[in-house]
Amino acid sequence: MNWDTWLPLLIVLSSLLVALVIFVLPEDRSKTRTTLNLGGAALKIVLVGIMVWGVFNGHHYETRLPLLPGLDLVLRADALSMLFVALSAGLWMLTTVYAVGYLEDSPHRSRFFGFFSLCVTATVGVALAGNLITFLLFYELLTLATYPLIVHRGTEAARKAGRTYLIYTLAGGALLLLATIWLYTLTGTLEFTARGFLSTLDSSHHPVLVIIFVLLITGLGVKAAIFPLHGWLPQAMVAPAPVSALLHAVAVVKAGAFGIIRVVYDVFGIEFSASLGVTLPLAIVAAVTIIYASMRALFQDDLKRRLAFSTVSQVSYIILGIAIVGPMATIGGMVHLVHQGVMKITLFFCAGNLAETLGIHKISEMNGVGRRMPWTMAAFTIGAFGMIGAPPLAGFISKWYLGLGALEAGQDWVIFVLAGSSLLNAGYFLPILYVSWFKEPAGSWPAERCFGRYETALALLAPPVITAILALTLGLLASAPFSPLEWARFITTLEYAP
Amino acid sequence: MIEMHWVVIVILLPLTGAVVCFLWPRQTVVSGLITAVGLFASVLGLTWQVLEQGALRYAVGGWGAPLGIDLYVDGLSLLMLIVTAVVGLAISVYSSAYFRLDRAKHFWPLWLFLWAALNALFLSADIFNIYVTLELMGLAAVALVALSGGANALTAAMRYLLVSLLGSLFYLMGVALLYHSYGSVDIAILSQRVESSPAVWVAIGLMVAGLLLKTALFPLHFWLPPAHSSAPAPVSALLSALVVKASFYILLRLWLEVFPLTNTVPGQFALGQFGLAQILGLLGAAAVLWGGIQALRQTRLKLLVAYSTVLQIGYLFLAFPLASIIGWKAALYLLLAHAVAKTAMFMAAGNILFYGGHDRIADLDRVAQRLPLTLSAFGLAGISLMGLPPSGGFIAKWLLLEAAIRSGQWWWGLMLIVGGLLTGAYVFKVIGYAFTRSDLPHEPGFVPKRMEWVALVMALLAIVLGLFAPLPLALLEIGSPFGESLR
Amino acid sequence: MNDVLLLDFLMTLLLLFVPGLPLLLAFPALHSRLPWFRYLALLPAVIAVAIPEAHSVELPWLLFGSELGIENSSRLLLAMSVFLWFWVMVLLPAARDRSEGRPEDKYSTVFFLLAMTGNFGAILAMDLVAFFVFSTLLGYSFYGLLVSGRKNKARRAGRVYLVLLILADLLLFEVLLITVLTTENLEFAAVHQSMAQSDSLTLYLALVVFAFAARAGIWPLHFWLPLAYRSTRPAVALLLGIPVVIGLLGIVRWLPLGEISSPELGLIIFGSGLVAMLFAIFAGLKMAQLKMLPAYAAILVTGLFFTAVGAGLADPVIWSHYGRFAYVFIASLGSGLAVLVFAISWLQVRRDYPARSAGYADDSNQWVERWSGLVVVWAGNTGFDTLPRWRVWWLAKMRHLWLLIRIWQRQMGVYERSLQRWGLAITLFLLLAITITFVMASAGLSSSI
Known part of the structure; x- marks a missing residue:
């Protein structure tokens, strides 16, 4: 019994404590640091595994600590949070391995890994947050x-x-x-509740609720990189590759998208949001983001920048899935939360490998790189095809449900958005694949380093290959039990129960 | 079991300590530290006592209210005492490493004396005693500012002295007017007798203005940045964290107990208070903007931190127009969080100055990377000042915003958010340098580990305050100091 | 009893291995160690052709739940495919001598096996999604095969093919969505039944026909076919029949032919088939190189096929009578094309057959490629190029604003210094005291009145 109340906290602490220990660790103790990092990541995966199993079997995990009179710090495991927790725990492990390889012998590793772990702590906290204030707390920590x-x-x-x-x-x-407090003064509670807790409010409050909704979405949309608020993301790609991977796939961008899911489903409730008339504008904003960012991506020569714009576009798929009211679209949006993460992390890992091994940063330098680094580019290819939505990769599944949801909800225009986006995706990914596989290499690479037996260091090579396989498996075995798709269906039954 | 008179001990212990430090200058550090620890323990004892017995009124020497000196502890003053004890202990530990002996022998007696004055101020139950302690505190503070020597410090100290005297003088005139009209200086008695009359109007005008001057609310903050930035680091810390707050405490006390004139028509005199509250709120908002912008344009670290104090004081005054229990609690929590965080910040600035010999922000990158602990302290304290979760500042901001929205005056809340963003801007202006690489090597000084760790511990405390808010908030309820201000 | 179960199990395994083994062997790590791996990949398919038994296997865990199966019609196609692949393998060594040991050879092996997977899988697929997945795999890996020839012309052919492929994929995706909305069950038979009654039948038909026409290179979406025939290596040219065949198979499988009657659409398709045949005869046979002959033959035959489909759509009775020949037709088309290619390349090797009017086919197809490039250029001109310009403008504005802020800041500094003068400070202080007094007084007076 006790176990149930402390498990969520343990999951958060498993990386927080690692972070704190790493901060005080001297710079040269890299063995200890790596052990700690991997140990923490493994422990977290085990704990999350236990929790997923428990939630599936109807267990109730909740940690509640008083934060303010009347307001608690709540960490709770529900089906939706498990989706995100499992994603971040799993990808953290891989990113850690990757980062260890990537930052070998570079300065300030203690600082880096400390904040790295802290970042994951915050992400997991965001996922497990049981009310809006806890969410806010971890969101800012992130x-x-x-x-x-x-x-x-x-x-x-x-x-x-x-x-x-x-x-x-x-x-x-x-x-x-601001929006959170406003909401609190209106309702006196901030607990996430399936199908929302606002629909009982007097209808005279509805205009205020619309304003609050806009404030919340704008606040979250900054991290989710919705169209006019996406400016930071392409710039942030100056960060080291593991950070970009984490930023784009797991942590920041996803936290924003996840927050929007929470707000729409568990604060307002999807049906109530629809009755307020706020979902259609949200869907339009998401659609504009999808198309606009894809267009911008077409014109980037810097690989990571192109990927960054692609993220902006892809994350809005999630938001689009939410904003189309209907169970199918919900499944699409939620499952894309996981799928986009897996695919995008693959792409960023690969971009990092190219930069680290050959000094390649631009697409125009990628001629024939597939011959020098076949494994990396194979992983990249899978990721790119997934993004385009080619079957049977993970991206196909998301697109499938999004399209289905749009038709089901009678919003046929979304189909054109999806088709246009797929076209544009093909337009900016396929040329990369083409030049890297089929063009002649240009003699010498910008800054080549040799790593012995494999095309690059093993710690750099394994993560993208694993995530690429994962992206393939998530699509192929979409209907297997405990797959993200099945889990998203499970969540949807909770949100739309009659 | 003998009943301990913690209330008296809390005042007498630092006085004794000051005398001991003064008489035996060779052992000054040791005796000072012992006093600080003892004082911390006695405040804990007092806390325990108050928790057991509720609000306490203590007549010194057994004489009652109108004639003798009364000491009074409720949640409000207890919180102030605790803040002082915590910050005081940290400053004591920090100073034990900061000053060399020639300075230390001046510092410790003055500091303990100041501490005694502060404690007495928070415990006083009448407005005249408050005047006396305020004056004592001011004198000690001026002497401490002058401690670092140098022309700048002396000018700043001189200015500070004049301000301090002027403020106290105005306060004293107000006290005299009230005493003349009602024949008592006891707060409890005054709160029943005071009614609307020209004498009271003038008295309120004089007292409030005097206290605002000492609290350094915009536009009367002109003395604060030079004084706080030219003083030695521990002194800056205690000035920002405690001394400024003392006059705010007095204002709050008077506001809650003396100014609402109970025997007039309800709502009528409240109108006057309402107008005054709006003025204070406006000045607070202006202080937020002004302090934030000025902090942003500073090129020297300590000045930046000093202007940040101006901003934070503005926050405190935003609670006046809200006039709800949540608002007051928010203000006091802010006071607590700010005291802790600002101490950490000044200590961090002191460390940087100690190490690099300068505090020019543009050249910080040479220093910052060598002092990770200090920079972490600065960053964590900054988080609390910005009001980002999880931190004491966040809780305060949350409560204040809640009060603002509940009272329908959301524009004050907006100022809070603007202030938070301004704070974010100037904090990260500094933090950014921790990550840039400098080509120029720097001649490093030596920073004692103790100084780094104290700063970090204080900063962590500011963060932890965000996780254990119910405790201090419950403490504030004792004796329900805000009970009457319900509107 | 046990025997039946065992047999069942073995058949299931076999069915899985038909597309599964080539897929596995496509991994370089696996096939580089094995001798004769290409033949090995073909083996399960050969066995499946040889065992005359209908069997199907459900794979609920795959995608949205899929089904693979084999019956007589698909066995015929499988046999044809096996035949084609086998011949290509036999001929490959001859084609390989020039590119031996080069990396693109390594790639084309991978693409070769992937295309084989796609081909077999599409033939065995019993539901829409599986067919879609395998045919897409076939499409993309076929692109790889085309392009790894490394000739410029091959690249052009590949590019055109790719654009059509993506468009077709998008359309088929929409088709799938429409279908799922109508029926939960995506097996071909079920889809036929429910689509026949659906409201969006015409849309469904049009999209399916258009998409597969693009994939199979049916006129007027034939651009890639002549280009491809002209530019690829002979071995690959032998395989060019395969996407055509799978495209036609898609039309037969996806359309509820024989169950519906859609005269208008049928007429249009019938007409386009006729025109295609005429086009192939006049434009193709007269002007093209000998090497491109199979392409025009393919266009001719697919045009013929289209007339049949059109007729079948217009009158279901026709299709139910003659529909079963469709598979035979498709199978013979595939093998026929291969024979043609083989014969021509043999002819070319034997005596240097003169190539005629090389330019024509090139130019007629240029606009397709330009079109995709045009979109980019157009987008660049109309906004997405100016957006950065706007940004620059905006940044300049911001910089200006920043300058203003700087000036303002300096002004603030002046103010701050003046605040620090005693005279002003004291004045402000006294003013404040007086103001407060007056505020209190005004309220107090109003109360006493």
């Missing part, structure tokens, strides 16, 4: 923990990117805070 990672390189560009990031996110956080 902002703060990510900043040092973005400026890690210490160059002028990095500092500038960090500044932009902060301007955006702190302002967003402020709006979120």
